[in-house]
Amino acid sequence: MTCPDCGEERLPFAVPSALREDVPGKPSSVLLCPHCLQLEPVENPDAELSDFTTISDVLPEDRDAAAAMTLATALLSSLALHRQRIDALLDRVEAAGVDPLLVLDRLADDPELEPNFDIESRRRQLLQLRE
Numbered sequence: 001m002t003c004p005d006c007g008e009e010r011l012p013f014a015v016p017s018a019l020r021e022d023v024p025g026k027p028s029s030v031l032l033c034p035h036c037l038q039l040e041p042v043e044n045p046d047a048e049l050s051d052f053t054t055i056s057d058v059l060p061e062d063r064d065a066a067a068a069m070t071l072a073t074a075l076l077s078s079l080a081l082h083r084q085r086i087d088a089l090l091d092r093v094e095a096a097g098v099d100p101l102l103v104l105d106r107l108a109d110d111p112e113l114e115p116n117f118d119i120e121s122r123r124r125q126l127l128q129l130r131e
């Protein structure tokens with residue numbers, strides 16, 4: 001299950017039920033590319049991501065918060081389209097006691113991540129939107 005955009009092996013993980021309504025298509029699981037953050041819904045994957053630090057070691061330790069943070073970051077590829085979903089997901093990260101904009105700042109510095117959008121400029125847009 002390699003990424004159609006960059007060829008990296010994608011990682012499947014279950015979307016926590018509380019987060020499903022904030023993910024396009026309300027999938028039970030998704031495949032995420034740990035290189036370019038391409039996201040695709042998937043049904044019944046044969047594996048499950050054991051540790052979100054495989055994607056980036058700056059993600060929160062709390063599994064649900066890490067899932068919300070990962071999904072929100074992937075959706076930043078279309079910030080205008082997914083604005084409400086991203087807001088809801090980041091609110092959940094915040095509710096877990098983690099500053100999502102600080103995590104985004106660290107994700108922007110992670111050399112392993114090369115999404116097709118600039119995380120740092122999206123973070124600045126979010127900062128304005130969430131004030």
Ligand SMILES: [Zn+2]
Pocket residue numbers: 003004005006007008033034035036037038
């Ligand atoms: Zn990729």
